[in-house]
Amino acid sequence: MASFVTEVLANSGRLEKEDLGTKISRLSRRVDELKGEVCDMINKKYDEFLPSMQSAEDLVTQVHGLVSDVDVLKSRIETEVKSDLKVAVNEFTELKQQLEKNTLILGVLKQLQEFDSAIEKYNCALTGKNYISAARHLQKAHSCLKVLKSRKGCELKLLKSLGIELTVQKQNLLYHLGEEWQQLAVWKLPPSKENSSMEMILKTELHLCTLPSNDESATVPLLASVLQAFAILGELNTKLKFFSQLLLNYILKPLVSYPSLHAQMETQQQGVILRFESIETQLEHPPPAEVFIKLRLVFELLHKHLLDVPVEDSSQSGEKGMVVLAEVLGEMIWEEISEAIIKDCLVYSIPNNSSKLVQYEEVINATEEFENALKDMNYFKGDATDLLKYAQNVNAHFASKKCQDVIVMARNLMTSEIHNTVKITPDCKITVPVLPKSEGSEKMIKKENHLSQEAPGLENNVKLSQHTFALPTCRISESVQKLMELAYQTLSEATTSSKPCSIQLFYTVRNIFHLFYDVVPTYHKENLQKLPQLSAIHHNNCMYIAHHLLTLGHQFRYHLPSPLSDGAATFVDMVPGFRRLGTESFLAQMRSQKGDLLERLSNARNFSNIEDEDNYTAAHKAIRQVIHQLSRLGKVWQDVLPVAIYCKAMGTLLNTAIVEMISKITALEDISTEDGERLYSLCRTMIEEGPLLFTPMPEETKNKKYQEEVTLYVQKWMKFKEQMIILQASLQEIVDRWADGKGPLAVEFSPSEVKNLIRALFQNTERRAAALAKIK
Structure with missing residues (x-):
């Protein structure tokens, strides 16, 4: 029996483990015994001096035996026990993985069960028109599906079907909610989209249903429950956005714009109706207090029957929270309705004189009460808004209103036609009104007279011309001349006004020029780009304004109050900007014209193989088109641009065409005799007709002067001429004009360019090789 148990235990591996423990215990006891014997032997040998050599040798033998047993046991542990441990660890790992897999499957099954349950509850809620419950159950199903999709390793084909089912059910719920929304909040709008007339506005009505909801979890009307369901599904903003635009355009804004328009509320069994009525009034613009009363009626109606319910809001940071429906609508409309109130109501309530400023305190109080009422109804939060800030800042608006007419007049001038021009000559001057004498101006005049008396005369007694710093003869827009006269008149008025108004008028003039800088290039952008004449006139306009800005502040400085008289009254800082504005516009036109010239020359087929009649015709046509374009530009710029700028502009464009011709001809690899003759003929056309462009003024008696100075x-005019000479010159003539790098040809052309022309014009002979060798 004992041998059978031993055999069974041996086969299972347990016996070996027990034997190992037994042997280790026995070895431990034997080591302890041996330790005692060794200590006893040493004590006898060195303490009692007993002859114990034989017993020591026996002990050594026993120690060696024990060491051998320990080594055997250690080897067995390394080979057998560790392998058993590895097998046990692998088995444990497999069991753990299997447990995790089972746990994952159970989690998936649980989510599937919750998804199915949510869909069933959703269907029941939708059937009973419990829209809030239906929306929440649908969101629960969406959350379950989201969890399922997020599980790693969960790739069930069922998920795709569940996703489709969830999408279908969501669209179904949105359809039902949309149908309810259209029946519960009904707009009756004018037949025409034009809501600018009083007759059309009076036909507008808004019907709101006040029936209770079927949803047991909701204590709000059916209309509000529909909006709550939209909020749960994340579609609330879409629906309210359209509703808010209708509310603004057909109710709120008309109440602000029309003094005779008033809102009227009618209560019925199933809801309320908001409609308009007209009350005759003589007011052109409604007073703010009356507007606020009319708007509060509408906001209170909406708050009571529609917006006083909390809804889910996940717009901020992705975290869901609760927000009152009125706040959602308020964020959509408040900025726009505030702007309408300011633009169509508060602006016209600003008093015209300082005696009425005290009365304006009533408007400020009415505005504050209006905002506090809307805050109590949760339409918005926070401190004073732009509406109240505008009303409280009445002093600044009062000062600004005095300058409004000036700004409006200036803007009208800026948006008028540019092409109506007047001619400006160095003798033209703007008459400055007689300015009142002031202490500062008299001191300045005395100081200048004193300095002029002390200043020594010039050695040669040569005086500068009276036109030295004058604007050259050109044409500017009539509107710009009137704009500058307006600036002088406004500054003259500033010298006789009170200090605050004077400072405001001065900075209004500065604003006029800032406005010109921003408005004119934008308003006339298309014409400035397309019409060369207008770009030239705009250039002159900017230079004309910059010319006057140099001295405009100095002329009025000592007639204005401090700190303007201390050096703040200046316009010099604006001069570079206006010069740059005119220059950039004209340079943009120049770049456009350059592009047109190059495009026309691109049709010349690179001037290659000109002996072919088609190629020659194409090249000749391109040259004629270039000449025609430059001639047309000359006509529209004549009598507009100053002479120097006209000549420089036409010279730059002509130079562009010439450079393009030079580069194309120089790049040719083969030029036959007939090609050379025809190329020379084309170049001669440019040489003959190019100088005719330089006729800046029709009545100028010295036009030849400008043509001679082309x-x-x-x-690159001289380079173009040298190229013409090369086209008809012999090898020796070319070498002579090169003159070892010192002749006229070497001044205009590089050695490589001359060599390319020689190779293209002449055949490969010893004479050509010798000529090429001399071009260094």
């Missing part, structure tokens, strides 16, 4: 305006 080399001053066309940088």
Whole structure:
């Protein structure tokens, strides 16, 4: 029996483990015994001096035996016990993985069960028109599906079907909610989309249903429960956005704009109706207090029957929270309705004189009461808004109103036609009104007279011309001349006004020029880009304004109050901006014209193989088109631009065409004799007709002067002439004009360009090789 148990235990591996423990215990006891014997032997040998050599040798033998047993046991542990441990660990790992898999499957099954349960409850709620419950159950199903999709390793084909089912049910609920919304909040709008007339506005009505909801969890009317369901589904903003625009355009804004328009509320069994009525009035613009009363009626009606319910809001930071429905609508409309109140009501309530400023305190109080009422109804939160800030800032608006007419007049001038021009000559001057004498101006005049008396005369007694710093003869827009006269008149008025108004008028003039800088390039942008004449006139306009800005502040400085008289009354800082504005516009036109010239020359087929009649015709046509474009530009710029700028502009454009021709001809690899003759003919056309462009003023008696000085305006004119000479010159003539790098040809062309032309014009002979060798 004992041998059978031993055999069974041996086969299971347990016996070996027990034997190992037994042997280790026995070895431990034997080591302790041996330790005692060794200590006893040493004590006898060295303490009692007993002859114990034989017993010591026996002990050594026993120690060696024990060491051998320990080594055997250690080897067995390394080979057998560790392998058993590894097997046990693998088994435990497999069991753990299996447990995790089972746990995951159970989690998936639980989520599937919750999804199915949520869908069933949703269907029941939808059947009973419990829209809030239906929306919540649908969101619960959505959360379950989201969890299922997020599980790693969960790739059930069922998830796709569940997603489709969830989408279908959501769209079904949205359809039902949309149908309810259209029946519960009914707009009756005018037949015409034009809501600008009083007759059309009076036909507007808003019907709101006040029936209770079927949802047991909701204590609000059916209309509000529908909106709550929209909020749960994340579709509330979409529905309220359209509702808010109708509310603004057909109810709130008309109440602000029309003094005779009043809102009227009618209560019925199933709801309330908001409609308009007209009451005759002589007021052109409604007073603010009356407007606030009319608007409060509408906001209170909406708050009572529609908006006083909490809804879910997950717009901020992705975290869901509760917000009152009125706040959602308030965020959509408050900024726009505030702007309408300011623009159509508060602006016109600003008093015209300082005696009425005290009465304006009533408007400020009415505005504050209106905002506090809306805050109590949760339409918005926070401190004073732009509406109240505008009303409280009445002093600044009062000062601004005095300058409003000036700004409006200036803007009208800026948006008028540019092409109505007047001619400006150095003798033209703007008459400055007689300015009142002031202490500062008299001191300045005395100081200047004193300095002029002390200043020594010039050595050669040469005086500057009276036109030295004058604007050159050109044409500017009539509106710009009137704008500058308006600036002088406004500054003259500033010298006789009170200090606050004077400072305001001065900065209004500065604002006029800032406005010009921003409005004119934008308003006339298309014409300035398309019409070369207008870009030239705009350039002159900017230079004309900059010219006057240099001295405008100095002329009025000592007739204005402090701190303007201390140096703040200046316009010099605006001069670079206006010069840059005119220059950039004209340079943009120049770039456009350059592009047109290059595009026309691109049709010349690179001037290659000109002996072919088609190629020659194309090249000749391109040249004629270039000449025609430049001639047309000359006509529209003549008598507009100053002479120097006209010549420089035409010279730059002509130089662009010439450079393009030079580069194309120089790049040719083969030029036959007939090609050379025809190329020379084309170049001669440019040489003959190019100088005719320089006729800046029709009545100028010295036009020949500008034509003779064409080399001053066309940088590559001499190079173009040298190229023409090469086209008809012999090898020796070319070498002579090169003159070892010192001749006229070397001034205009590089050695590589001359060599390319020689190779293209002449055949490969020893004479050509010798000529090429001399071009260094």
